[in-house]
């Protein structure tokens with residue numbers, strides 16, 4: 057079955073913008089102008105983004121990279137497939153810049169910490185450049201502040217009026233040049249405007265084997281309690297693309313754990329969470345190495361790091 061690589065991203069053209077509230081700090085986002093001759097750091101007023109075109113299937117056995125360079129999958133060239141793969145791989149590694157990640161949390165942030173640790177130890181070819189939360193004092197936000205990661209509060213609590221609009225949030229994430237958004241225990245509905253702006257670039261981890269035990273009201277311990285009450289013998293985390301509804305986006309990765317006869321919800325939660333930490337890092341690494349591919353029927357797959365001809 058044919059596969060298609062998707063590489064998404066944005067190349068901002070920056071000018072200047074007003075200060076915006078980020079977490080409890082209020083500061084201007086100042087970036088070196090990437091396109092003007094000015095040597096000063098203008099703050100950003102407006103930006104005009106040019107979306108990097110995604111890869112699309114060309115002829116039968118070819119695909120087009122986001123750099124519009126035609127890449128043959130068949131072995132019609134003079135060198136062997138192995139040489140060509142090695143050449144592409146080395147060139148690809150040399151050319152590929154580190155991806156920029158935004159993580160969204162509402163609670164303790166253990167998945168966020170796992171991803172951040174993978175970035176620090178170098179196994180993840182990406183950096184968490186901003187944390188978004190609807191709970192400014194949650195554990196994830198505290199961890200971000202202690203590691204100098206900017207914190208954005210979205211949405212603001214209803215009682216407070218001056219929150220970021222979805223449009224402001226999109227503009228702010230683009231100022232940080234975010235490539236991918238990872239939801240990790242974030243308990244608010246992602247607005248359609250953000251989903252449109254980050255097509256095929258927002259992911260969520262859910263603590264059950266979707267499509268079972270998902271949807272509105274299904275989060276945290278409620279999920280594990282429902283799994284145990286159902287008599288299910290297996291559970292496990294699911295990582296999926298985020299669409300406009302809760303937990304209905306395309307499934308990208310899952311892991312399975314047993315549900316034991318005398319499990320409490322807390323014991324099951326802990327077993328699932330251990331797998332979540334590993335699975336999210338594995339998926340984030342694949343994302344940052346452009347190893348997500350799409351089957352012709354629309355199912356996303358992960359390309360093996362060790363063997364690019366293998367997907368799962």
Ligand SMILES: Nc1nc2c(c(=O)[nH]1)N[C@@H](CN(C=O)c1ccc(C(=O)N[C@@H](CCC(=O)O)C(=O)O)cc1)CN2
Nearest residue numbers: 242243244245246262271272273275299300301302303
């Ligand atoms: N557009 C999307 N937004 C979000 C998704 C998604 O798939 N599409 N995933 C959720 C995460 N999630 C499950 O994985 C989830 C989170 C929260 C809820 C829920 O019912 N929330 C309550 C409010 C809870 C609170 O404020 O404490 C609600 O909406 O009534 C369901 C599923 C993140 N966003």
Ligand SMILES: NCC(=O)N[C@@H]1O[C@H](COP(=O)([O-])[O-])[C@@H](O)[C@H]1O
Nearest residue numbers: 163164165166167241262263275276
């Ligand atoms: N439906 C969303 C949902 O229930 N997400 C779940 O919240 C927990 C967050 O833990 P963390 O804050 O320690 O990463 C995780 O178990 C995640 O799967």
